[in-house]
Amino acid sequence: MANAPVIQVQGLTKRYRDLLAVDHVTFEVQPGEILGFLGPNGAGKSTTMRMLTGCLPATEGVAKIAGFDVFEQPLEVKRRIGYLPENPPVYPDMTVASYLRFVAALKGVSHGKVNDEVERVAHSAAVGHMxxxxxGNISKGYKQRVGLAQALLGDPEVLVLDEPTVGLDPGQIIEVRNLIRSLAGKHTIILSTHILQEVKAVCRKVLILSAGKVVAYDDLEALESKYKTPERIASLEEIFLTLTGEGSAQLQPAANVQHVA
Amino acid sequence: MRNAFTFAKKELSVYFTTPIAYVMFALVTLIGSFFFLSLVGQYQQTSMFYMRFNNPEVMNRLNFMDMVLMPLTVNMGVIFIFVAPFLTMRLLSEERKQKTMELLLSTPVTSAEIVIGKYIACCVIMLACVVLTLVYPLSLQLSASTSAGIDWPTVIAGDVGLFLLGCAFMAVGLFFSALTESQMVAALATFMTLLISWVLGWRAQEAEGVMKDVVQFLSSTQHIVSFAKGNVDAKDLAYFFSVILFGLFLSHRAVEAQRWS
Structure with missing residues (x-):
């Protein structure tokens, strides 16, 4: 595909007084791609995503979604985005159906199609029976999936998913991953996580953030081969720990690392 | 503007799925009935008194409007000072507390639509409270031996004034709700502001000259007195509409500020 990138981010920076939360982040996502956002807690993943979706103004830099500048034409951008924030933005006093109908209306889904659309996303996110x-009465995993369903409403071009599998049980995690994989191609997706397995399972390209800076931005395979030593193939865990400066020279076994994640 | 109605519909459904609206209606009618019954009791005593002295001149001047319904409308205005903070406190502060503001900021809706939608919802509840107070003139009408007692245009004028007063209170409450994450703080700040606007009227009796006019004009509950007497005064309309517009303007600025912080 020779199309222009759907997401273009250049020198995106967020500063809170002395704290540099996101430091000149630059990347592009091609149509239909899934980009994995990796990084330890507090690396600036969520902040970057919030800036991309127009929830937070950037101190510096440019972010464009489908050619529209997030800061200049926010409404155009928001029509094309589905966003699942870190905490699923749900109202405990509403039923799942009325909540989804409410969000569908806000996203400009036309009146006659609201019910079909709600049905469709509820089915995709497996909350149809809820x-x-x-x-307020459903479990955390279901809230998370209602949040995901909400992001899918209106069939947006771009999906920004901040840790979509948090709080889910292993079976649900696999379902959600399959769902995200099936969305690729039609949607352009940015997915943040600190579960490294997940990146391997869903993403082709990864961007690793550490203390607000991009420390790696490459195809997953290219990244793995870059760190290949003659003796052994470095795992993503090792690469991650080396790049984010969290690992010692003697790397821990992968099993433990996953536990930490 | 369609989005504003979506917000209004959602807020109204929250008012009615949670006990807020029902508790509000119950309390307003409970306290209203207390005032009503004591005013009717006073009326009865006064009429008995003058009847005993066989004073037809005074007897002719005694009527429900001046003795019961007019003071009742003014009293209801004071009751609204106590109920208004509870209607508005959660409107915007809860969005911030529950992190659902991110949803609103990432969907294609404007701050004006958010503010107006929520404002419409609480004004509808206010309108319902005012309509409930019609029960008092209605019960007098039904039990009066002659139908001369109730002057309906005056009753309606009084209720219009009461509704406008309620709407002005709602605008103040909405503004404080936009300022803070805490519902408690929003409610307290609203209550204090409304309370001051009421007790300011007491000062007016002591003040003199220009000061008296200024203080009297600022006092919120003073402005329904002429409504209750059946006079719709441009001065009072100007007061209510400027409070409403100013409150909505400030709420809009406060919500807009959240996009830029």
Whole structure:
């Protein structure tokens, strides 16, 4: 595909007084790609995503979604984005169905199509049988999936998913990963996580952030081969720990690392 | 503007799925009935008194409007000072507390639509409270031996004034709700502001000259007195509409500020 990148980010920076939360981050995502956002807690993943979705103004830099500048034409950008924030933005006093209908209306889904659209995303996120329940009464995993369903409403071009599998049980994690994989191609997706397995399972390209800076931005395979030594193939865990400066020279076994993640 | 109605619909459904609206209606009618019954009791005593002295001149001047319904409308205005903070406190502060503001900021809606939508919802509840107070003139009408007692245009004028007063209170409450994450702080700040606007009227009795006019004009509950007497005064309309517009303007600025911080 020779199309222009759907997401273009150049020199994006967020400064809170003395704290540099995101430091000149630059990347591009091609149509239909899934980009994995990696990084330890507090690396600036969520901040970057919030700036991309227009929830937070950048101190510096440019972010464009489908050719529209996030800061100059926010409404155009928001029509093309589905965003799942870190905490699923749900109202405990509403039922799943009324919540999804509410968000669908906000996203400009036309009146006649709202019910079909709600049905569709509820099915995709596997909350179809929960539609009549109050959100305040369902489990964390279901809230997370309702949040995901909400992001899918209106079939947006770009999906920004901040840790979509947090709080899910192993079976659900696999379902959600399959869902995200099936969305690739049609949607352009940015996915943040600190579960490294997940990146391997879903993403082709990764961007590793550490203390607000991009420390790696490459195809997963290219990244792995870059760190290949004659004796052994470095795992993503090792690469991650080396790049983020969290690992010692003697790397821990992968199993433990996953536990930490 | 469609989005504003989406917000209004959602807020109204929250008012009615949670106990807020029901508790509000119950309390307003409970306290209203207390005032009503004591005013009717006073009316009865006064009429008995003058009847005993066989004073037809005074008897002719005694009527429900001056003795019961007019003071009742003014009293209801004071009751609204106590209920208004509870209607508005969660409107915007809860969005911030529950992190659902991110949803609103990342969907294609403007701050004006958020503010106006929520404002419409609480004004509808206010309108319902005012309509409930019609029960008092209605019960007098039904139990009066002659139908001369109730002057309906005056009753309606009084209720219009009461509704506008309620709307002005809602605008103040919405503004404080936009300022803070804490519902408690929003409610307290609203309550204090409204309370001051009421007790300011007491000062007016002591003040003199220009000061008296200024203080009297600033006092919120003073402005329904002429409504209750059946006079719709441009001065009072100007007061209510400027408070409403100013409150909405400030709320809009406060929500807009969240996009830029």
């Amino acid at each position: 539609l009549g329940r109050l959100i």
